[in-house]
Amino acid sequence: MTAEERIAMTRRKVEQYEHQQLLRENRNREAESKIELRRKILIGEMFIKHFPIALQFTPGRTSDENEQIFKPLDAYMEALAECQQSYLKMEDAMIQPH
Numbered sequence: 001m002t003a004e005e006r007i008a009m010t011r012r013k014v015e016q017y018e019h020q021q022l023l024r025e026n027r028n029r030e031a032e033s034k035i036e037l038r039r040k041i042l043i044g045e046m047f048i049k050h051f052p053i054a055l056q057f058t059p060g061r062t063s064d065e066n067e068q069i070f071k072p073l074d075a076y077m078e079a080l081a082e083c084q085q086s087y088l089k090m091e092d093a094m095i096q097p098h
Contacts, residue, residue, distance in 0.1 A: 051076075 048054050060066050
């Protein structure tokens with residue numbers, strides 16, 4: 001085997017390795033994306049279970065429509081988040097030694 005043939009074979013192996021690496025990264029990214037989507041669906045289902053008022057909101061056709069339609073629900077969830085922060089502060093105050 002000539003030096004040029006060995007170089008060409010080495011280049012092919014490097015290209016194959018890079019291709020395999022790219023495929024692995026794409027599969028990992030896709031798997032993470034599926035997990036993230038499943039997480040969002042489950043959290044949404046739990047939220048609706050405990051706050052069925054959320055079912056009154058019907059998605060629009062565009063993101064701008066959705067923003068307007070879901071604005072009250074977003075404000076509601078923001079208020080819940082503020083309550084959670086207050087709860088955590090109270091919990092921390094009870095846990096900390098006096």
